Amino acid sequence: MADIMSTVLVTCPLTPEEQQRLQASCDVRLVPGSPRPLAREVFLKHVRGVHGLIVMPPDRVDAELLDAAGPQLKVVGTISVGLEHIDLEECRRRSILVGYTPGVLTTAVAELTVALLLMTIRHLQDGQFIGANRLGIGTLLSQRMREDIYDCRSTLGALWSLGSAWKRPTVAERRRNQRQCSGHRGAGQDRPRCRHSPESLSTCAHRLLQQQHRKAGADLVGAELVSWEELLSQSDIVIATCSMKGTQNYNLFNAATFARMRSSSIFINVTRGALVDQEALLSALTSGQIAAAGLDVTNPEPLPTDHPLLQLPNVTVLPHLGSATRRARTTMSHVTVNNVLAGLQGQMLPSPAP
Numbered sequence: 001m002a003d004i005m006s007t008v009l010v011t012c013p014l015t016p017e018e019q020q021r022l023q024a025s026c027d028v029r030l031v032p033g034s035p036r037p038l039a040r041e042v043f044l045k046h047v048r049g050v051h052g053l054i055v056m057p058p059d060r061v062d063a064e065l066l067d068a069a070g071p072q073l074k075v076v077g078t079i080s081v082g083l084e085h086i087d088l089e090e091c092r093r094r095s096i097l098v099g100y101t102p103g104v105l106t107t108a109v110a111e112l113t114v115a116l117l118l119m120t121i122r123h124l125q126d127g128q129f130i131g132a133n134r135l136g137i138g139t140l141l142s143q144r145m146r147e148d149i150y151d152c153r154s155t156l157g158a159l160w161s162l163g164s165a166w167k168r169p170t171v172a173e174r175r176r177n178q179r180q181c182s183g184h185r186g187a188g189q190d191r192p193r194c195r196h197s198p199e200s201l202s203t204c205a206h207r208l209l210q211q212q213h214r215k216a217g218a219d220l221v222g223a224e225l226v227s228w229e230e231l232l233s234q235s236d237i238v239i240a241t242c243s244m245k246g247t248q249n250y251n252l253f254n255a256a257t258f259a260r261m262r263s264s265s266i267f268i269n270v271t272r273g274a275l276v277d278q279e280a281l282l283s284a285l286t287s288g289q290i291a292a293a294g295l296d297v298t299n300p301e302p303l304p305t306d307h308p309l310l311q312l313p314n315v316t317v318l319p320h321l322g323s324a325t326r327r328a329r330t331t332m333s334h335v336t337v338n339n340v341l342a343g344l345q346g347q348m349l350p351s352p353a354p
Ligand SMILES: O=C(O)C(=O)CO
Pocket: 057, 079, 080, 081, 082, 083, 105, 271, 320, 321, 322, 323, 324
């Protein structure tokens, strides 16, 4: 049991079971109403004097926040695999433990990626509008039509993250299975070519492990390791699944990147909006430099309702639904509470940040 006097601030929803488990051991302080994203001044006000902190992106945990919390803070648990909102160096300097939730959402995000890809390629959101307004199939047929993925032998280029690079099942594997399920069996030439750029893999934490796993991760899903240049210029579909690596990958997709892609390319982003220079994306989409984009993540989230990206017919935007499955969210809550309870008891975290 954690010290009964420990106070934990929770800024985001936990499952009721995990909230109860936390409440059995600690004094739990919930941010009132918890509108997301949390206003900074509210966060700074409620963090004072807590021993543990449960957050999710984009709640920024930096020196200012840690100063506001005070020296008794022992542990921060984020309900996410992404860590870009936490100043890990500053936490380390203050001996504050940080836990996160790697691995447990990979499947949910991979499924969302395939769904978003299909929505984007087939204009499904337009279909929903047409259906809801009883406009009929003729309206749909008069709209722009897209290639079937089935026939186009497209090349899928994915930038895999630290976590999903070598964990099964990945996006590439699912897409391969999907084709097999729809009757595309057998002949090797029927399989989509999967390209996998080593540029996006972590070169800081676990460097040797990642380097050892890069080739293995690619082999696991039948992917070829190619350069960043090749990935951009040869892929029909480019999927950003890499992390921000702190701020290192900020605007990784920019005007120069989109200029190297094909005019028929589809761009999908399922990890972080800040990977993309949105002005450059907007201009690539309006000028025809690329064909379409499907975004589960944007910068900021949510986008303002009058944002020009939301007005474009060749863009599908979802409200960051990647991990929104019962299994993923339940496990993420569970892992986070385990991390925080361990940290409050001065134990090693079961799932520590790298
Ligand atoms: O866990 C994360 O970092 C997410 O973005 C979940 O969708």
